[in-house]
Amino acid sequence: MRQSVITAAALLLAWPINAAAEPRPELQKFRFHEDYRFLRTFSGAPDPFDPIKYVPLDDSGSSSLSFGGSIRERxxxxxxxxxxxxxxxxDGVWLQRANLHGDLYIGRNLRFFGEFSSALSEGRAGGPSPVDENELDVQNxxxxxxxxxxxxxxxTLRAGRQELQFGTGRLVDVREGANVRRTFDGVRGLVEVANWDLDLLAVRPRRDENGIFDDRTNRDEVLxxxxxxxxxQLLAASGLDLYYLGFRDDRGSFVQAVEDETRHSIGARLSGNRQGWDWNLxxxxxxxxxxxxxxxxxxAASDTGFKFDETLFQPRIGLRAxxxxxxxxxxxxxxxxFNPLYPRGNYFSQAAVLGPRNFFNLNPHLNFQITEEFALNTDANFYWRLEKKDGVYSPSGQIIRGPGQSDARYVATGVSVEATWAPLRNVDFTAIYTHLAPGAFIEETGASESVDFIELTARFRF
Structure with a gap:
């Protein structure tokens, strides 16, 4: 297929990279968080992509260009x-996402970042979903x-189209699992002061279309x-996030009705680790x-766990509630x-069926670091609805099932296994299996077949 040919070429190009070279900064989920100006004085082993990762534009190196990209086959x-x-x-769905970006620094105070993204799909019954396909458009x-x-x-004052994520993506996330990542149009003020990073924002989400350069700002919503x-310093070994987020949707959709929605969220997050324990509340x-x-x-959300660093495979056992x-x-x-605004698509599993509205769940998980390059993660998810007069929603906020006449709370049981192999710094592979068995509420309100989800992903970044 056309996707497979492109991926094979990219992986062959990446293979000669010396995996044993002196460690470099990790590649980031948001490529604009990478800064290759360190190459001005870097004395470690060279990388084949260094000539395009740092291109000085003046003798001092204060002005420079950097190019990069990625391709993901799924x-x-x-x-x-x-x-x-x-x-x-x-026969399943083939998904391809390709990105190409450029990063321009002009002196110490001015920067321009641009990124194109192409998301293609084949095989979806009824045609591609809104997060499956966007042939070519501006991502950042x-x-x-x-x-x-x-x-x-x-x-720093930042203006234009830009991807966002706050905390661990419970309320605002780029939606990495989907083929079409989420992005916003607007203005942000980024402030570094004392021990705090402040992010002030006024943005609207992009309205995704599946053609070429046909996306536009979604005027129905604002954040x-x-x-x-x-x-x-008072919170030893812990980080603290504090936030206020305002949100308006001209077409807020819930079981109750579709109406104008203006919502204000005030929240806090506490995260950290100490002596093997870690927490994210x-x-x-x-x-x-x-x-x-x-x-x-x-x-309220929590993820707590303990990692056995000195034990074979460094197992971490945890519980999300x-x-x-x-x-x-x-x-x-x-x-x-509750409205999670713009959450992760894979909030509970890569199958991305259930969303975080009107629910409570328990999600025990066990993770292994088999080798430095290979990780194995397993989990189970027990999911209920909280209020019997409200329904069940998808991650995007669509109503999966209205309450109907059912008094049942239990929605589904899920089990997942995920294996990740990263043989090189810029190449990784993922395999995932999820089984979602319907509970009494699903059985009493419509179709109630068990869901089986398989995902195989290869990714190359430079």
Whole structure:
């Protein structure tokens, strides 16, 4: 297939890279977080891509260009999509995502970053979904103007199209698992002061179309607020995130109705690790208006674990426990359903079936680092709905099942196995299997087939 030919060429090009070379900074999920100006004085082993990773434009090297890109090939097969409600793909779906970016620094205070993305798909029954295909468009295109506050701290004004993620992506995430990553248009102010990084933003999401350079700003939605991340000295071995996020959607959709939605989220996240233990705890409260009614919603999420560093395969055992409010009565004007805004698509598993609204779940998991390059992760997910008069939602907020006449809470049981192999710094492979068995609520409200999901992914970055 056309995707496979391109991937094979990319992997062959990458293979000669010396995996034993002196360690370099890791490749980042957001490529604009990489800064290759370190190559001005780098004395380690060369990389074949160094000539395009750092191109000086003046004698001092303060102005420079950098180029990079990636290609990801993915095969997915889902047996009984959405418990049998969605059409069955005959032979699975082939997905390809290719990116090419350029990074221009002009002196110390001005920067331009641009990135093109192409997402293609084949095999989806009924045609590609909105997150499957976007033939060619601009993924990132922003300018930074930086102002030093003092010798340590700075302020950067960023304007244009840009990807976002806050914390671990529970409320705002780039949606890496999908073939089409999420991005926004707008303005941000990035402030470094003392032990804090502040992010002030006013943005709108991109409205994805599947053609060539036909995306546009989604005028139905807007996101604004401030996100602060720091390491207060009073919290030993812990980081603290504090945030306010405002959100408006002209077409907010819930079991209750489709109405104008204005929502304000106030939250905090505590994360860290010490003596083998690690923790990631987050809580948020939401208020605002939905049509003529008021919003009062909340969530609490946790991921705690212990890693046996001195044991064979360095196992980590952990437990995620999460809860989010649901609507108590769809017949009145008030709305209690939590809105995760722009969350990870794979919030509970790579199958991306269930979303974090009106639910509570327990998610034990066990991870192994078999070798430096190979990791194996396993988990189970037990998922309930919280309020019986509210339904079950997808990660994107679509209503999977309304409450119907069912009094059952239990929605589904999921088990997943994920293997990741990264033989080279810029090449990795992933294999995932997820089985999702319907619970009483699904069985009582419609199709109730078990979902089986298989994913095979190869990725090359430079």
């Amino acid at each position: 095969y997915e097969y889902t047996g009984n999509p959405l418990f049998g409600d969605d059409p069955q793909d005959e 295109a922003f300018a930074d103007i930086s102002f030093p506050v003092d010798r340590v701290n700075s302020f 604004w607020g401030v996100y602060a991340a720091g390491e207060p 987050e809580a948020a409260y939401q208020f605002g208006t939905f049509g003529d009614g008021d919003i009062a919603a909340w969530t 999460n809860i989010a409010s649901g609507d108590e009565d769809p017949a009145d004007d008030e709305l209690q359903t």
